[in-house]
Amino acid sequence: MKASYGKLMMWFFLLSDAFTFGAFLTAYGLMRHRHQAYTGSPDDFTFSTAHWPIPEKVFNAFPGFHGVDLPLAFVALMTMILILSSVTMVLAVEAGHRMDQKDVQKWLLWTILFGSMFVGCQAWEWSHFITGSEHGMKLPDGTTFFGANLAFNEYGPVLFADLFFFITGFHGTHVVSGIVLLIIMFISTVNGVFQRRGHYEMVEKVGLYWHFVDLVWVFVFTFFYLV
Amino acid sequence: MAAHSHHSSVENENRVIPPPQTKGIWRVFIILCVITAIEFAFAFIMEAGTLRNWIFIILTLVKAFFIVGEFMHLKHETKSLIWTILVPSILLVWLVTALVTEGSYINDIVFNYFK
Numbered sequence A: 001m002k003a004s005y006g007k008l009m010m011w012f013f014l015l016s017d018a019f020t021f022g023a024f025l026t027a028y029g030l031m032r033h034r035h036q037a038y039t040g041s042p043d044d045f046t047f048s049t050a051h052w053p054i055p056e057k058v059f060n061a062f063p064g065f066h067g068v069d070l071p072l073a074f075v076a077l078m079t080m081i082l083i084l085s086s087v088t089m090v091l092a093v094e095a096g097h098r099m100d101q102k103d104v105q106k107w108l109l110w111t112i113l114f115g116s117m118f119v120g121c122q123a124w125e126w127s128h129f130i131t132g133s134e135h136g137m138k139l140p141d142g143t144t145f146f147g148a149n150l151a152f153n154e155y156g157p158v159l160f161a162d163l164f165f166f167i168t169g170f171h172g173t174h175v176v177s178g179i180v181l182l183i184i185m186f187i188s189t190v191n192g193v194f195q196r197r198g199h200y201e202m203v204e205k206v207g208l209y210w211h212f213v214d215l216v217w218v219f220v221f222t223f224f225y226l227v
Numbered sequence B: 001m002a003a004h005s006h007h008s009s010v011e012n013e014n015r016v017i018p019p020p021q022t023k024g025i026w027r028v029f030i031i032l033c034v035i036t037a038i039e040f041a042f043a044f045i046m047e048a049g050t051l052r053n054w055i056f057i058i059l060t061l062v063k064a065f066f067i068v069g070e071f072m073h074l075k076h077e078t079k080s081l082i083w084t085i086l087v088p089s090i091l092l093v094w095l096v097t098a099l100v101t102e103g104s105y106i107n108d109i110v111f112n113y114f115k
Helices: A005-034 A073-097 A101-131 A158-190 A193-197 A201-226 B002-014 B023-045 B050-071 B079-112
Strands: none
Touching: A005 A158, A005 A201, A005 B079, A073 A101, A073 A201, A073 B023, A073 B050, A101 A158, A101 A193, A101 A201, A158 A193, A158 A201, A201 B023, A201 B050, B023 B050
């Protein structure tokens, strides 16, 4: 196939990983259709376990803007950060083709920075989701439950929170492992390993993985937040 | 080891690094940003519904095409590699279609059976 063994195997791994994420998003689709959809006007929407929540009503917070309704603004920002990190990754690969050690180092560092920013944003998103809104949800025993965990969820059916934790969590794990791989690539580049080897194919392979993580987020953004 | 790295650093100093070719990369970046902005706009301008969902799905596939084709370089690989990746991915489309239909069916059973 003219592609090297390592790159070919990375493609096969990514294909299998695509099936894992595909299964997650398919499960989301199944569960969403299994539950009742909200049929009233979006302005009158309230959280209830009787119907699936409208994502814009759940994810409408932005750090530093407490109480301001900014639907999906933070997720859009996260998407832009991850796309930007993908671009700096291609630039690192491009510099590798030119055997430009300094440029590879520079772009790898930018990619690590944007990747870490994304994980930080996700940590904030999770903590906000777990802490919950001010009204919370009345439980049968008279107490009020705030936020969400794997067993209770004030935003809607329990499965909505479960799928949120599993899908974004699994994606976040991928980003973290990507950052670890990028740091290893950065150290090797600084030590001149690839320069001596005569090619930067290893950076290219990690790049493939990194773009895949970005690709998955594009799908998560659509199917979890937009649709 | 020390002698070796010394040798390679001498080699590097004599070698001319070609200038970067990044125009295409930034073009793809701008396309991805514009599509994301359009998606974001549709989320507010348009009422939720089947049509809007299809617009989102099509725009997502366009974005996926640019990421996989240009960033992951698949567009410029050999035909056999392109098909090796694309054909199994088509199975996912079937999986989603089948299980979303199944979900609607379970919904119908749970909520409408005793009506």
